[in-house]
Amino acid sequence: MSSRLQEKVEEILPRVSKPARYIGKEVHTLNPERAAQGLRMVLSYPDVYEIGMSNLAVRILYETINRDERFSCERVFVPWMDFEQELRKNCIPLYSLETFTPLCEFDVIGFSMGYELLYTNVLTILELASISLAATERQDEEPIVIAGGPAIFNPEPMADFIDVFVIGDGEIAIIQILEELLKVKARPRKEKLIALNSFDFTYVPALYNQGTHRGFLITRVDKSVKKRIEPDLELLPFPRKPIIPLTRIVQDRITVEVNRGCASGCRYCAAGFIYRPVRERSVEGVFDIIQDSLTHSGYDEVALLSLSVGDYTGFHELVRRINERFASENVSISLPSLRVNSTNIDILRMVKEVRKSGLTFAIESADGLTRNRINKPVDIGQLMEIIWRVSQFGWRLIKLYFMVGLPMAEKEDERIAELVLDLLEASRSIQMNVNVSVFVPKPHTPFQFARQIDVEEAERIIGNLRDRFSRTRVHVKFQNPRMSLIEGILSRGDRRVARLIHEVHRLGERFSSWDDVFRYDLWEEALKRLNLNRELYNDYESNRGTPFTESGSRGIPFPEPVSRGTPLTGAETGGSASTQNLDTATFPWYFISSGIKGSFLKKESERAKKALLTGNCVHGQCAQCGVCQRGIKQTLFQSQSHRGEDPTEYEVSKKPAERSTRTRVKMLFQFKKQGLYRFISHLDLLTLFIHLGKMAGIPFSYSRGFNPKPHFGLPFPLPLGVESEYEIGEAYIEDALEESVFCDRYNSQLPVEMKLARAERSQLMKSVASFPFFHDYMFPYSHDIEDLLQKNIERGKIFDISPCEFYVVQKTLVMLRIGRDRSIKKLFGQDLFVRTHIQRRMLWQECDGKLVSFFKEK
Ligand code: SF4
Incomplete structure (x- = not known):
């Protein structure tokens, strides 16, 4: 525990917004004494505290690592810009929340990368921690920097900054990595990296060479980095004593993952492919976690986390059990976005018993043909019926999500407007919020090579929609198309995009995922300085035949992952990057295997063109995507033959x-x-x-x-x-x-x-x-303060009470009494207030002209 560092931080906290983000001290966090033991890791979701603490992966990994006595795990999140400035100005290194330990003193720093627009934030953390940004320049004593999460299924844009990428489920993988590090703790950095590269789910970029290939800067990796898949979620640790944040976070509730993976096969959705196969927890298991978590947290809301909660085979039973047990304790259930086809009116009737927040439906496209192309059929008649029925149950808000720029979609603005206005008609009293974002093609999906529409096109569609909804009661929110464009570059970027991230960060870009501070001009400037053509990343379709296609063939290849080979220690072989054989390197993420066969993605891409649907393998036939093999398979709570409608009648206890x-x-x-x-x-x-x-x-x-x-x-x-x-x-x-x-x-x-x-x-x-009341404050004496108090007494701003309005104790402390309508902060003024350590000593009530205690004095 660094008490000196903590003291320095305490001096700057009064000057920043939301200081509770930076103090740690939450209930159910790691005990500082235990924190100093074993191999030390600090974990981050690279965003502000409120978002980072809402990330379930961080919570699960924190729990998993700290269960093991050989290791300890602390947390760090990204300082907002005011705090960053104060840290820099006062030369304070970024520190962990649990023990105020500078990050550079840890053995490992881990990042959970949920989203590409967080990449610049990783650089902020490393820089504030005085850790070398370039992985290849790090010294032996610097921490090993690890990253995992869905965004890094294309690791190349971050490969310059990360030592080890971990692909797939992290619970067991992180323990294996820490165990390996423990074995080689005293060895030079390079040996540590070679040891960590020995897993088939890890990728250590520093060990490989790069070369230009068909327009891209590609890394030659001669092993297939295979996604780690945990077959049974119930065997994995899950936090049952949730950390209680000291400031409101985005997901301020109990969150329980009911299943992992999704079988819906929406062709635009990266998560839907990279988390396959579906693995469900049992209803008993989920219920048990909820029960423990509620007891140990005092939350009154439970969120069931899933990519498609309606497909969870124990959904009805689970909701019924939660309601029967907890409705009388005012515990409500919150559901993520629902698929219309799997939404059951009875579920909504059950969920509404305690509290009715909004209901969310991700429709994505207003056009049936496009919905077929993206493999997301929606029965609009059923949706209308649901909206009408839930309005009777008392719901007041429906949120609809749409995307524009979907492959082959036409007249998207007109169709969205028509559909929403029809739904509005059906809903009558319900408030309708519509969220429109721009489609960003993602690696490992059937649309991984699709074209992303440009900003002008997106703005034209958005402008039309804005006009169409301007005089309706529909609230429309549009995602900034410029942010989507940058997200597209980061999603499908090669190693040169790492330089772009570095450059834009150097120019001052922070929090790229925050619309209000996102600086597109800085991204443009960085692209210009590096002479990078964004079209290369945004328009793979038009680049057909140039970057990726084998000469003489048409279309974009969907190669199978390369075979497992001996890791190439390029840095040691001394081979020149440009002379490396890169024949297998067809696109930047070619060596990452999500388990989905390239031929399956290609087939799905072809089916999209013909608007053919592919079935959901939880409810129907296996579509042969390739993930289920060698002991890896779907694990469902209920087999198909046992699935049926749950009884609609149930009892809410009281x-x-x-x-x-x-x-x-x-x-x-x-x-x-x-x-x-x-x-x-x-x-x-x-x-x-x-x-x-x-x-x-x-x-x-x-x-x-x-x-x-x-x-x-x-x-x-x-x-x-x-x-x-x-x-x-x-x-x-x-x-x-x-x-x-x-x-x-x-x-x-x-x-x-x-x-x-x-x-x-x-x-x-x-x-x-x-009642009338007064408060007493105490603070250190200074001439500034005496002047201030004298002036305020003259102006009658300090309550005049015998023997004096304020008095000085031993010439070091001042006691001040003020009345209910006075504010100590206003009295001092912002500048003096933040410079003074003030304590409230007493509260009095006025009774018959006397000041007395609020309590009966014994
Ligand atoms: S292999 Fe078959 S069952 Fe397994 S995830 Fe793919 S489609 Fe579903």
């Missing part, structure tokens, strides 16, 4: 509104907020107390209606960054809980910096904040 017949008691309690926890905002603190209260078994009383919330309040908001010894909370509970038991339960969950000092029942049902 509905929330019927429940509350017990006497409601108000508990007033005093607690402190100290140390790094002073950087949690008021709203986040409120949420944290509710989580911890539920985990501690506090029987909260709930509001009524379809969005029930615990009756809980923190009536005296404390400015962010101010510590307090004396905070007050109000909890309304439904049980005759002893005051000491209330305190003990809370304190069993609270960190030492926030413990409760006391609790007492209050007869007063209205909030204590409705």
